[in-house]
Amino acid sequence: MDSKNQSLFARIWLWMLSIGPGIFCIGYTVGTGSVTSMAxxxxxxxxxxxxxxxxxxxxxxxxxxxxxxxxxxxxxxSIYSFRTRLRGGNLIATLVVVGIVIAQWNSLSGILGLSANAIYEVAVLFFPDLPAQNYWAVLGIAVFLIVAMYGFLWVGKYSFFEKVLVVFVTLMGISFLISMFVVLPDPVAIVRGLKPSIPEVPGGKLLVAAFVGTTMAAPTFVVRPLLMKGKGWDERHTKEQSKDALLSASLMLVINLAIMAAAAGSLFVEGKTIEKVMDMVYTLEPIAGKFAVAIFMTGALSAGLSSIFPILMVAPLLVADYKEGVLDTASTRFRVLTGVACLVGLTVPILGANPILAQILTQVAAVFILPLVIACMLYLINRKDLMQAHRAGVWLNTGLIAALIFSLVISFTAYLALSEMIL
Known part of the structure; x- marks a missing residue:
């Protein structure tokens, strides 16, 4: 490879690393939860x-x-500020930590189940003599994945975690964009989808809530300040922070849009729905052959791995935030809590539960803590004694208030969806 090409790849790599904490935000929000919900x-x-x-x-x-x-x-x-700056702060901070950890650990179990099942289904596709379902093989794959990811965490350096996620997120984004262009849906249908409506069919409300649960993920915002502190960002990095937020949100939109569009272009027109991840791959296969399988599965597995990594870290990050507001990835507490998360993550594979349904339900559960997370920051960022000239202006306040109203509506929608399932 000549020096010109090496220079190009070096610039791309440095640009991806410059995204900073946004890489972790993408990891929390664009995982197999997004793949399943969007697809x-x-x-x-x-x-x-x-x-x-x-x-x-x-x-x-x-x-x-x-x-x-x-x-x-x-x-x-975040959590440190909730505890020390808000009336009733200890209770609020505890509710946020417990709510996020429970939702993320449940989500981890679904993600691990999806990733393990997807790997086995690819093996069946290439080796037809294998049984269609093999509980022990899927469980073995899940154990291998979680042990490997836990091993990465023992390196204990933020910069290393960031580089691993850059690889996963890059592979994921490229794979899903290619999948979308293989079966691009009608542009008119894309424009029509911008008109607000909730499908009046069984499961419609559930998917709307899951959409929000996987995209407006509470840990995305709550953990971000701690990650910024771990990266060494301070008031000198105001522009970098804003760029990181915009770029992260833009990549979330593009990647999720690509997944939804690929499913709409390949399955919706055929009148088929997804019950497992490989259903989408099988529909792409007649168009692009085994190449489609490789492309989509690279994206799906990268999505899973990019989510497992930060979700394993969420409990020790939030507990550290609650106690002293300092990121420490080499402490005994960090390693014990990530180990517990690994064990919880094996729940769906051990039970042999349907990972698609488990993933969607955990994404729905995540929306209930969201209004509290938004309301706390809406109050803090408008305190003059804390923010001085940097208080939220008209546009940011408008966005935060609209986000709070939206989250309340979606929480009510999730309540209705879960009530319908129970009844």
């Missing part, structure tokens, strides 16, 4: 729910900007 919605409703995705990404941008600006100006992290 299932695209296969069942075409581009009808595109409006939910767009609003979620816009509000995510506003929230990342707010949390990032607060951290840059005050030097304080």
């Amino acid at each position: 299932k919605a695209g296969s069942q409703f075409g581009m009808e729910l595109l409006w939910v995705l767009v609003l979620s990404c816009v509000f995510s941008w506003a929230l990342m900007e707010a949390y990032g600006r607060y951290a840059i100006v005050t030097g304080n992290t």
Whole structure:
């Protein structure tokens, strides 16, 4: 490879690393939860729910900007600030930590189940003599994945975690974009999907809530200040923080849109819906052959691995934030809590549960903590004694208030969806 090409790749690599904490935000939000929610919605409703995705990404941008600006100006992290700056702060901080950890650990179990099942299904595709289902093989794959990811965490350096996620997120984005262009849906359908509507069919409300749960993910905003502190960002990095928030939200929109569009273009037009991840690959296969399998599965597995990594870290990050507001990835507490998360993550593979349904339900559960997370920052970023001249202006406040109203509506929608399932 000549020096010119090496220079180009070096620039691309440095640019990806410059995204900084945004890489972790993408890891929390664009995982197999997004793959399943976006692909299932695209296969069942075409581009009808595109409006939910767009609003979620816009509000995510506003929230990342707010949390990032607060951290840059005050030097304080989220949970620590909730505990020390709010009336009833101990209770609020505890509710946020417990709510996020439970939702993320449940999500981890679904993600691990999906990734293990997807790998085995690819093996069946290339080796037809294997049984269609093999509980022990899937469980073995899940154990291998979680042990490997836990091993990475023992390296204990933020910069290393960031580089691993850069690789996963890059592979994921490229793979899903290629998949979308293989079976691009009708542009008119894409434009029509920007009109707000909720499908009046069984599962419609559930998917809307899952959309928001996987895109406006609470840990995306709450953990971001701690990650910025770990990267060494301070008030001198105001522009970098804003760029990071915008770029992260934009990549979330593009990648999720690509997944939904690929499913709408390949499955919705055929009248088929997704019950497992490989359903989408099988539909792409007649168009692009085994190449489609390789492309989509690279994206799906990268999505899974890019989510497992930061989710394993969420509990020790939030506990550290609650106690002292300092990122420490080499402590005994960090390694014990990530180890517990690994064990919880094996729940779905051990039970042999349907990982698609498990993933969607955990994404729905995540929306209930979201209004509290938004309301706390809306208050803090408007305190003059903390923010001085950097208080939220008209546009940011408008975005945060709209995000709060949206989150309350979606939480109610999730309640209705879960009530319908129970009844």
